[in-house]
Amino acid sequence: MACGDFQGLVLKGVTKLNCKELGRGAYGRVYAVKYCGTICAAKEIHSILIEEARDEEMQRTVESFMRECCQCSVLRHPNVIQFLGVCYTYAYGAGRGVQGRMRLPVMIMEMMADSLTSLVDKHEKIPYNLKFSIVYDVSLGLCYLHNHDPPIVHRDLSPNNVLLTAHHVAKISDLGVAKVIKADSRKTMTKAPGTVDFMPPETLDETPVYGPPVDVFAFAGIVLHTFNQQWPYSSKQVQFDPITRKRVALSEVERRQQYLDKMRGGEAEVLRPLVEECLDDDAAMRPNITVVCEKIQVSKDNYMKGLPQDIITLHQQVQQLKSETREQKFEINQLKFEVDQLKKQLSSTRNVRTQQVASQQSNCRTKMMIEAPPLMQALTSGRYHIKWTQLASLPAPGYGVVVTVKEKKVYVVVGTTPVDEAKHQVYAYDINTGHWEQLPPSGHYCGVPHIIGGKLAIIGGRLSSTNERTNKVSTFDETSQTWTSYYPDLLSVRNRPGVVTHLEHVIVAGGAKSHGSTPVIQDDIEVLNWIENSHWRKVSTYLPMPMVHFTPILTDKHLLIVGYNDADNVRNKTVYKIPVDDITRPRDQQQSTDTSTKWIKMTDATHWYTALVPNSSPPVIVGGSDQNGIATSDIKMYDDSSKSWKKVALLTSARSYVAVAAVSNNTIIVIGGLTKGKSIGNAKASSITTVELGQAQITLTN
Template identity: 60%
Template sequence: MTTDLQGLVLKGVTKVYRQELGHGSYGSIYAVKYCGTICAAKEIILVEGLGEVEIQQTVESFIMECYQCSTLRHPNVIQFLGIYYPSATAGSVQERMRLPVMVMEMMADSLTSLVDKHEKIPLHMKYSIVHDVSLGLCYLHNHDPPIVHRDLSPSNILLTAHHVAKISDIGLAKVLMADYRMIMADTTEIVDLKSPESLGDDPIYGPPTDVFSFGGILLYTFNQLWPRPIRQVHFDPILKKKVTLSEVERRQQHLDKMIEDGEMLISLVEECLDDDPAVRPPIVAVCEKIEVSKDAVYMKESIQDTITLHQQSKQMRSEIGRLKSENYHLRLSSTRSVPLLNGVTELSEETLGDTDTSKLRIEAPPLIPALITGRYYIKWTQLADLPAPMYRAFATVQNKKVYIAGGTSPVDYAMHRVFVYDINTDRWDQLPPSGYHHGIPHIIGCKLALIGGCLSTAMQRTNKVSTFDETNQTWTSYYPDLLSARSTPGVVTHLENVIVAGGRAGDDTAVAQDDIEVFNWIENSHWRKVSINLPVPMWSFTPIIADDYLVIVGYSAGSAMKRYTGSYKIPVTNITNEPQKNSSKSNKKKTKWTTITSAPHWSTALVSNSFPLMAVGGQNYNGTPTSDIKMYDECDKSWRTMASLSSARTDVAVAAVSDNAIIAIGGFTKAGSVANALSSSLTTVELGQVQLLH
C-alpha cells in the first residue's frame, strides 16, 4: 500500500503546533510547513479496537482520494500537493499501518464561517463565490472520467484570503461508470441538501445529485440562512388531507427571501431543486446562467459606484469653489487689491476713490492654460487605412477597439458595414452586416449597439437598436426599439442613461427631427420621450457630456438643408430625470437650452469625454475644409486654435482612445457637391497624441 504512493510522497514536511483547523470526511485537519509554505494536512483517525476489515476499507478509501486528488488541476478545486508519513506512537494503529497524511493548499476560510461572521455579505461577493463553485463542479462533472462530489455543502466550500471559492473534501467523491450513473451506500452528506433519489434505500448518485445540493448552496449563500426545508408531508386545510410537497415547495420560504439579493437566480434554483433528476439542468448550463447574472450585477454595481463618485466629485468641486471664494474675499479684505481686465494690475483702497466696484470684473485664469498657450502640440501617427473611404461617420471605443459606422461612402458595401479597428494589432476587420446603414455605433452596457438607421435596400428609416453578439457573430435585438424611426441621430451616454436626439425622419427625405428619447439600460425598461426638444432640428451631430451639461455643436438639415452654427448646452439632469410629459408642452421647454457661442466650423467633430470642448476639422464658413483643432475657452467664451490635423478635411470621425490621444478616421477634402465629397472621401486613419513642447 505504501509503495503505491511513493510518487506522491513529500520530503521535509513538519507539523505546525497549533490548534486543529477542522475535520474532514476521514479525520482531523491541521497545519504543516512544506518548503517554507504553510499548508493544510488531513490525517486518518482510527479508533482503537476497529476490526482489520474496517481499517483496511478506510485506508483504501483514503488512498483512493489521494490518487483522485493528484489528477485534479482547477483553480476552483482544492489543490492536492502530496502525502507524508508523520511519526507515530510506538505500537499504535497509526504506526502499525503506517498511515499517510494528505497535504493540501491552505485556505483562509469556509463559506459557513464567512456567513457566520458577516451579517451582510456584499452582493458581488456572493455571485463570485457561487460562480466559482459552479466552475469547480463543471470541471469535476466533465472530468475524464466524470466525478460526482456527493458531499457538497457550505462547510467544504473553502475560500482564499481574496474570497476565491474552491471545492474541497473530495473523500466521498466517486468516479462514474460508463452509464454516468452510480448506485452506492449512503453517505454522510447533510440531509437538508440531499436530493430525493439519494435518500432512498438504494440511493442513486450522479451529476444531478450535486446540482440539487448546489441549489441549496445558492439559497444558503444569498439568504445567509440555512435552507432547512419544511416537512415533506403537509396537511392541506382546504383539501383536509395530507399532501406530499415537492422539494421546491418545501423550500418556498427560502426562495421568497431570495428576492432581496438573488432575484435573478430564483428560477435557476427552482430548476436545480426539481424532484426529477432528469429535469435538473446540467452544471454547464447552471454556470452560464450564473455568469450572465453575475455580469449584470457587476455592471450595475459599477455604474452605481460611478454615480456615487460623480456625485462626490460634484460636491468636491462645489466645496473647492466655496473655499476659493472665501480665500479670495479674505485676500481682498487684507490687501484691498484685485486684478482687472482694463489693464490696471493693482487697485488699493486709497486709489479706489469713488469708483463703482460693482462694475469691476475679476480676471480668472484659463481653464487649461497649458493647451491654450501652446505649450502642447499633437503629434500624428499614420495607422492602417480604413477598408473603404468614408465620411460623416461616427466612432465609439471599447477595450482598445474602435468601431465606426453610420457614414457615407462611394463604396456601397461600406455603408452597410461596421468596421472595427484593433489598436493593439493595428488591424481593421469588418463585422457581419446588420441589415441597416446610417445607424450610430454606440456602447450600451459593454455591448456594441447600432442605433437607428435605414434599411439597406431602401431609404426607409428604422427604430431598431441592434446589438452585436460576439459569441455568435450576429446582430440581435437585446435592447428595446426606439419610439421613433430615425437615422444618424445624436447619441450619448450619461451614467446609466442613453440619450438619442434628432436625426433624419421619414422615407427618402432629408427631414430632420428635434425630439429626444432616453433609455435607462440598467433597468432595461423602454425608451421614453422627454418634453425638452433640441433648439433646432439636427442630424449627423455629436452630442457630448461636459461638466454635467449636455452639449451639442451641429447643424440642422431640414428640407432647405439649412446649416446652423449655434452651440448649445443644458444640464443633463434636465433630460435624464424629467418624467414623461405631454408633448404639447414641449415648445415651452426650449428655453432651458443655453446658447454657448457660434460653432467654430460647419461639419466639425466634437471629441467625446473632452472638457473643455475640442472640435476637430470641418469647413470654414466660406466652404473651405480646415485642419484646425479648436478648444473652447470658457473664460473668453470663444474657440481657440490649439493644434492641427495633418491635412484639411471635414466630416471626420474622431474618438478619444486615452486621456491624451485621439483617433481621426476618414472625412473628405473637397467641399461643395455630394460628388465632390464622394470623390475626395478618405481612408486615412491617424492617431494624435498630445505631447509637451520642450
C-alpha cells in the first residue's frame, strides 16, 4: 500500500471527546476519540507545523506522518501499539484563507492506560514480577519489529514510548521516527532523532549509524529505568585521570555504573550481566534481541521459582482461573461451530433423502452415503468398506507436499518438482467445484500451511528473497488476496517444523535453523494461544530428539509423531506419543519431570516415509517404502493389544512420502507422493509422477 493510499483503512463515525490532551511529542499530539462505542486514542500533526509552514515544508511533514500510518497499518503484535485506521481533519496554511485548507490524516489507535514513565513516577515500589513482565513484553515487541520483513528499527525507544494497558501489558508505541532497514541499503542516516540518555555512541557521530543494535542499547536503559525506578542519566563522557593527568574516555557501561550497582544483590542481579552486554560500546558485540528475549524469560522463570510457596500457589490459582476462562471461551466457540455443522448436516441429509427417492423411482440400486461412524470404526467394521475416488490431478507433479484443510478447501504447498516454476507454490483446491487456484506467493517457502482460527497461515520456512531460514507467520487475507502478519512471528527461525492445533493452542516443534552455513536441527517447542492472540512461548517439554520435516497429529489427547529426519539427516520410523496437556498447559504449571520420561516410545512403523491420518484413533498410517525403496499401498492401523500395525485397506497405488488430510470424520484425502525411488535424496525427476488427489469415503454395503 502506497503512502497516502488508505483504501480500506479510513474509519467512519469517529467522534472527538471533550477532554484534555493525553500527550504530545515533537511531531504531534494525542487526544481521546470514540469509535463504534469504544474509547480510542487519536494522534494528529501539531497545527503549528502546518499553519506556519511553507508549502514544501508542510508537504514533507504530512508525507512523513502518512508513512508512519502506512507502516503501523501492517504491524500486528500484542506488544506493539495496535493501529486501527485513519480519519481526516483540516488545517489552514499561512495566509491561505478558506480556499487554502489542507486535508490531514489522523491516526486512530487503541487506548492505553498509562506510560512506563508515568507508572515509575507514581509508584514508590513496583512489584518485581511486574517489572520482569514489563521488560519481557518490551523485548517481545522489539523482537517482532527486528524480525519483520524487512526489519524495522524504532530509533527512539525510551520509557516515554512504552505504554501500558489497564492490566499492565507493555506495548511499544510512537513509530514516527522508526526506519525500515532494507538488506541492500546503507544504515547511515541523518542526525540522531532519539532520546539522548538512551542513544548509543554510533548514533552521535557525524554520520550516525542505525541498526537493530541501537534499539538493544535503548532497551538496556529501559531495564535500568524499570528496575531502579530512576531515569538512567548518563554521566560525562570523559574523566580526569590523576595519575596520567589526562582525560580518559569512559565506556557506556562506566557512564551508567551507578545504576548497574543498584541491581547488585537483589532480584534484578540476574539481569545485570545482560544489561552490560546490551550497553557495549561496540554495536557488533551487543546480543541479538531474540537472545535477549530468551534470557529474560529464563530470569523471570528463575525468579518465580525463588518466591515463597504461598505466593507461587496464589499465582498458580490465578493462572488456573485464566485457563478455565479460556476453556469456557473455547467451549462457546465450539458450540457455535457444532450448531453450524448440524445445520449443514441437516441440509446434507435432506439432499441425500431426495437422491434416495429419485434412485428408487428409477429402480436403480445405488450405494447411499450415510451419517457414518468415525473413520477408524469403519475400518474395523465388516459392514463398511473404503471407496476411493480420484478428485483431480495435482497442478504440478512433486513430492514433499504439505497440506491443510479448511471446510471444503484443500490448501497444498508443493515441495520439490521437476518444474522449477512450480516449486513451493501454494494452491487451493475446492472440493465442491473441482477447481484449483494458485495463491499469491507468501514471501517464504518450505513453510508449513496450517489453519489458525479459521485463517490460512504459512509458518516458518525460508525467505524467498534471501533464502535465509525465517520465523515468519504469514496469514492469507481472502478479501484482499494478500499475505499479512495477522499472528505474531515465532520466537525462533524454523524451516520445515512440525505443526498441530489442540483447542485454542497452536503447537510448533522442531525444524531447522541456521548456524553459519550449516543447518541445525532443533528439539524445542513453541505454543501460541490464538484466541487470546498473545505471543508465542517456549515450553519446558522438548521433543525426544531434534527433528525436521515431520507432521504430528492428535489422537486420544496425545500428540503423536512418526516419520522425521533427525539431526544427522537420517530418516526415522520410530513412533512417539505424549499427553498433549504436558505441552499446552502454562509453563509454571508443568511438572518438572525430565522430558525423556514424558515421551512414550511405541512400536516402530513398518515403513519409512509413511504418513499419519489426522485425528485417527487408534493411529493409522498410510503408504511408505521399505529399506530397498519399494513403495507400498498399505493403510495400517495400530493394534494396542498386540503392539503392532495391521493392514486394514489399500491405496489406489503404491506410493511413499504422501500428504494426508481429514475432510470430515468419514473422509480423508491422500495427495502426491513418490511412486518409486529409494529416498528423497536420490529421487530422480523421472520417478515423480502426477499423482491424483484421492478421496476415501465410507459407503454402506449391501
